Amino acid sequence: MKSKLVLFLILVSFVVSGCASATKDQVVAESIASQKVSDPIEPLNRAIFSFNTVFDKVAVRPVAILYRGILPEFVRNRIAYSLDNLSMPVTTINNILQFEFGKAGVSTARFVINSTIGILGFFDPASYFGLEADYEDFGQTLAVWGVPTGPYIVLPFLGPSTPRDFTGLLSTSLIDPTYQVGNSTNRDLFRSYRMGVGVVNFRSENIEIFDDLQNNSIDYYAAVRSFYNQSRNSQVSDNLEVSPSINQDNLFNEFEEFDLDDNYIGPDVSISYPE
């Protein structure tokens, strides 16, 4: 209980400091600036990343392969839908905290329809009514409030994060309604299902992608760092209702620059194919 109070105070201080100064323009500018990777503790991050990679290899990936091998696609899709459905209440809370009341209505309606007609969330009839899924976590809410993302950090077991996203992750247990339902056994069951199965489900959807990245990357650590930062930036762009590609547009601006002052056209490349 005490730790929850501490968390709450951290949150409040974040909110107060964030709300005091942030405007949408500043947040957008900060989000663009953060395209420049901030990674001041890179050596430590790399060490933890290596540990996580080994942990994944011996513990998570084998379970994910087993999961995908044993369960038929139909069942895995039901689980994916039910995990999505369980994240709707916390999405609603975050919609409200972001002052997006229309979206809060959509996520509430999704949860009600899919939990009932959709049989405990295993099916997704809400999408047929035009209620498109949209997921919000507290890290994104902090971003909307103008809290800076902070440097890139790699957490043991949990993987890539930033101080803002980690705060968001910790606060989720405080504000997620599905964690407050029923007695403590129920809560633990819910939590284990969402965390445990959530991780395995995510990993099982990305087995080949991670294998390919690990085997064929020039710098696996930097690739994952870029994926994480880009993915979070794109979600936050959506929250701020700026074009999700605005950061990319700015980076690509110099795309042709290399052809302007450079007469080198490049060799007529030919590749030989080993039989």
Place this chain on the structure above:
Amino acid sequence: MQIKKILILALFISSINSFALASFESEEKFVSNFADNAISILSNESLNASQKNIQFTELVMSSIDMNLISKFVLSKYWKLATDDQKKAYQVAFKQYFISSYANKLDQYSGEKVIIVSSNAAKKFVIVKSNIVRDGTDTLKIELDWRLLTRDGQTKIIDLSIEGISLIIAQREEFQSFLANNNNSLDALISKLNSINNKN
């Protein structure tokens, strides 16, 4: 007077309509052709590995601006490189790029890319598309394609999956490798070649 007003109104409405419909049809067609061809080559059981490689390479070279991409991901290091380094780098990068994209697109074999919309973004055109996950109607993956038309030729210059640009990721990866290897382009070239030889 009345007729004039109606005419102006009609003109106004029709211009709104044409504005709303202003999409980039040729770019959309370009992307859907590329995606369909790529997936059909990669999932064609009657081709062996080297035939797949040859056909996929031809498709990529005709649709993707490899020359510009190779320079963009190297950024400032391109300008510092000698002509010999540039040549060795581009040969290595081309092969690396093609096998890396073949691996990434191979995940989607048997699925269909559905074009959603297109819009202008500075001098580029972005074509938005979806891949619907097998066995579902509503679990989607968003693929955004960035296209650039130069000298009357349209080429793909980036693919962004769920908001993650593969070319920007590639660029950060190369910059990070170079920063951690004494800014040595030769080290990058030999790393590329060692991965190419493995595949």
